[in-house]
Amino acid sequence: MGEDTCLIPKCEGLTPLEQALSSPNFHYYEHMRALMCSYLPKEAVALIDRTFFVADFAHREQKRASGEPYIIHPIAVATVIVQMHLDVESVQAALLHDVVEDTFITSDMLEQEFGPTVNEIVDGVTKLDKLRFHDYKEAQMENFRKMILAMTKDIRVILIKLADRTHNMRTLGALRPDKRVRIAKETLDVFVPIANRLGISDIRAELEELCMASIYPMRYRVLKAAVTRARNNRKEVVSSIQEAIKARLKEAKIEGRVLGREKRIFSIYKKMVHKELQFREIMDVYGFRIILKDVDTCYRVLGQMHNLFKPRPNGFKDYIAIPKLNGYQSLHTSLIGPHGVPIEIQIRTELMDQMAARGVAAHWAYKENGSKAVSTASQKNAQDWIKNLIDLQQSAGSSLEFVEDVKTDLFPDSIFVFTPDGMIYNLPKGATPVDFAYALHTDIGNHCIGARVNHHAFPLSRSLISGQTVEIITSPTASPNAIWLSTVVTSRARSSIRQYLKGLRSQECQLIGRRLLQNALRSQKLDNLSEETIQSILVNFKEPDLNALYSDIAMGNILTVAVAKFLDPNTHNHHELPIKGTGGLPFIFAQCCMPIPGDEIIAHIAQGRGIVIHTKNCKNLRQSDLGPGKSLNVSWNYTITANMDFKTGLQIEIENRQGIVSEISNAIDLASSRIESINSDLKDEKTFRIELVIAVRDRLHLASVIKHLRKVPNILSIHRRK
Ligand code: MN
Numbered sequence: 001m002g003e004d005t006c007l008i009p010k011c012e013g014l015t016p017l018e019q020a021l022s023s024p025n026f027h028y029y030e031h032m033r034a035l036m037c038s039y040l041p042k043e044a045v046a047l048i049d050r051t052f053f054v055a056d057f058a059h060r061e062q063k064r065a066s067g068e069p070y071i072i073h074p075i076a077v078a079t080v081i082v083q084m085h086l087d088v089e090s091v092q093a094a095l096l097h098d099v100v101e102d103t104f105i106t107s108d109m110l111e112q113e114f115g116p117t118v119n120e121i122v123d124g125v126t127k128l129d130k131l132r133f134h135d136y137k138e139a140q141m142e143n144f145r146k147m148i149l150a151m152t153k154d155i156r157v158i159l160i161k162l163a164d165r166t167h168n169m170r171t172l173g174a175l176r177p178d179k180r181v182r183i184a185k186e187t188l189d190v191f192v193p194i195a196n197r198l199g200i201s202d203i204r205a206e207l208e209e210l211c212m213a214s215i216y217p218m219r220y221r222v223l224k225a226a227v228t229r230a231r232n233n234r235k236e237v238v239s240s241i242q243e244a245i246k247a248r249l250k251e252a253k254i255e256g257r258v259l260g261r262e263k264r265i266f267s268i269y270k271k272m273v274h275k276e277l278q279f280r281e282i283m284d285v286y287g288f289r290i291i292l293k294d295v296d297t298c299y300r301v302l303g304q305m306h307n308l309f310k311p312r313p314n315g316f317k318d319y320i321a322i323p324k325l326n327g328y329q330s331l332h333t334s335l336i337g338p339h340g341v342p343i344e345i346q347i348r349t350e351l352m353d354q355m356a357a358r359g360v361a362a363h364w365a366y367k368e369n370g371s372k373a374v375s376t377a378s379q380k381n382a383q384d385w386i387k388n389l390i391d392l393q394q395s396a397g398s399s400l401e402f403v404e405d406v407k408t409d410l411f412p413d414s415i416f417v418f419t420p421d422g423m424i425y426n427l428p429k430g431a432t433p434v435d436f437a438y439a440l441h442t443d444i445g446n447h448c449i450g451a452r453v454n455h456h457a458f459p460l461s462r463s464l465i466s467g468q469t470v471e472i473i474t475s476p477t478a479s480p481n482a483i484w485l486s487t488v489v490t491s492r493a494r495s496s497i498r499q500y501l502k503g504l505r506s507q508e509c510q511l512i513g514r515r516l517l518q519n520a521l522r523s524q525k526l527d528n529l530s531e532e533t534i535q536s537i538l539v540n541f542k543e544p545d546l547n548a549l550y551s552d553i554a555m556g557n558i559l560t561v562a563v564a565k566f567l568d569p570n571t572h573n574h575h576e577l578p579i580k581g582t583g584g585l586p587f588i589f590a591q592c593c594m595p596i597p598g599d600e601i602i603a604h605i606a607q608g609r610g611i612v613i614h615t616k617n618c619k620n621l622r623q624s625d626l627g628p629g630k631s632l633n634v635s636w637n638y639t640i641t642a643n644m645d646f647k648t649g650l651q652i653e654i655e656n657r658q659g660i661v662s663e664i665s666n667a668i669d670l671a672s673s674r675i676e677s678i679n680s681d682l683k684d685e686k687t688f689r690i691e692l693v694i695a696v697r698d699r700l701h702l703a704s705v706i707k708h709l710r711k712v713p714n715i716l717s718i719h720r721r722k
Pocket of ligand 1: 097
């Protein structure tokens with residue numbers, strides 16, 4: 001191969017358009033280019049011209065299964081992205097989505113040429129492509145979809161993957177029939193629900209049609225022919241009803257668009273199967289959509305329609321007040337038209353109509369003045385989307401629990417890993433191979449000696465991440481190691497290990513305890529301790545003899561660090577940690593009192609949970625929790641905490657009114673804090689109780705957050721959670 005195969009040509013002296021024009025494949029790109037010129041500024045188009053040139057150059061040797069040049073695939077994917085009016089980086093990443101996997105171009109080269117964001121999106125798409133899509137059972141499918149979302153920090157990755165799948169489905173014809181059906185089924189099981197979850201109904205509907213045509217080609221053809229015939233017969237009725245609606249709007253001096261709505265073949269099919277309706281019963285319904293300028297007008301037009309045609313009892317749904325889970329909003333009403341024809345009308349605003357078609361994708365749309373902000377923090381965009389959903393739900397006055405649902409999909413607290421034969425396990429974040437082994441079976445946990453992750457050796461103490469395939473190596477003679485107690489995160493693993501240790505003959509227990517203590521002491525040798533020192537330890541920890549002390553250490557009744565610290569108060573003080581005095585052992589902050597710098601704190605040695613930092617006045621701490629061996633005096637390491645955020649809980653009571661949740665979230669933004677989680681319930685008819693977890697630097701920062709919150713009208717009270 002020549003030298004040009006491992007470098008991207010610089011093309012100095014040529015404009016990006018001239019570079020693009022130099023490609024023999026430019027004519028494939030022309031249509032998409034015209035589309036994006038309609039909404040993207042010149043500089044953005046220039047960037048994409050250069051991107052096209054690079055993608056085309058990289059794929060120049062490859063052909064599609066159909067024999068056409070490969071570049072038509074990335075162009076088609078990017079065209080779907082352009083049709084959604086997404087931002088520049090999305091379009092660039094779509095053009096480049098296959099280059100790292102299939103060509104000489106590396107991730108580093110991409111980052112050099114197009115910057116980190118485009119590279120990260122391409123990397124995300126490449127990772128998704130590597131997932132194996134088995135024929136999972138229904139129970140596994142939900143996990144699988146969640147895992148895909150969990151692996152995706154930037155929703156644009158999913159949008160490109162959906163566009164990629166759309167083009168692959170459009171061109172399935174070139175494949176063998178069995179392969180066609182397999183891909184279509186996988187699309188219906190995995191990608192259609194994801195598109196639906198994200199509210200992108202344009203893509204969802206197209207994928208459904210294509211899937212049905214592949215899986216049930218005969219039924220699809222028969223239905224399609226029947227639908228075409230019926231549509232021709234219906235034309236006159238449709239236009240007369242449409243005219244009647246238009247005339248009524250004109251009379252009431254309301255401006256709006258009235259569209260006739262044709263049902264998709266797949267949705268007719270679904271109704272026939274699930275609701276056992278006859279084809280005629282479905283096709284006999286005449287569907288219309290009225291698009292208006294604001295919400296008020298929607299309700300006014302609803303009144304007009306109920307006056308024009310007779311409404312059916314129970315035929316009305318208000319998805320404006322109570323949106324669907326994916327944010328969909330509209331009014332739906334069923335009416336009886338002239339000569340008894342059934343009519344369905346959807347009434348919504350322009351914005352709701354766009355959201356219904358593009359869902360979350362609408363948030364990556366290129367915006368005239370906001371393009372910088374849009375492209376900088378994709379994470380923030382996802383949060384905005386959630387905030388938007390919170391507001392929708394808020395104006396509906398219903399519970400916020402579903403927000404948690406959406407949130408865990410996008411910012412999950414769990415990871416999803418595979419067994420070697422493709423089963424998916426859901427574990428909490430931070431889980432290690434030992435947790436995984438115990439999740440499989442207690443015996444596997446008890447006999448595990450090592451792990452392989454994606455075919456490579458992997459330490460038993462390291463945290464797993466989503467998408468990994470984990471293989472546990474066992475040996476019949478192996479047994480649990482007390483050291484695991486400090487790294488496992490699942491209670492199942494922890495209690496199984498303890499169970500095992502309790503069953504040990506006391507001598508083994510003593511040996512383990514002794515080893516744990518020696519490890520904690522490091523340089524100081526246990527054998528060299530004076531009789532005096534030993535006696536003082538035994539008195540302090542209320543133990544009759546050393547062996548009893550060792551046993552209690554092994555069982556986790558006494559933490560080694562407490563003993564080590566008693567012996568030498570300076571035992572490896574880890575100054576890089578935010579808390580001084582834990583002896584470098586892992587600790588967590590209590591979820592009850594959620595201490596932040598400035599609070600007086602104490603470390604409680606919780607049985608089975610390691611060191612937990614509480615505030616000194618935490619109500620969950622009893623006097624008996626504070627005895628020797630049960631607690632440590634600790635303090636904040638302020639030089640470290642100055643650069644950190646800490647979670648803490650607030651309880652707010654509000655008078656329910658439109659938009660108040662977004663004002664609360666704005667106030668928190670203004671105080672440079674952020675919401676980590678939000679929960680709410682109805683206290684009484686008018687009062688909401690909101691539980692917030694926010695991130696702050698210290699007590700001062702918290703005070704400033706509260707000050708900002710007090711300015712929001714209709715807040716009744718604000719308390720720190722105790
Ligand atoms: Mn592709």
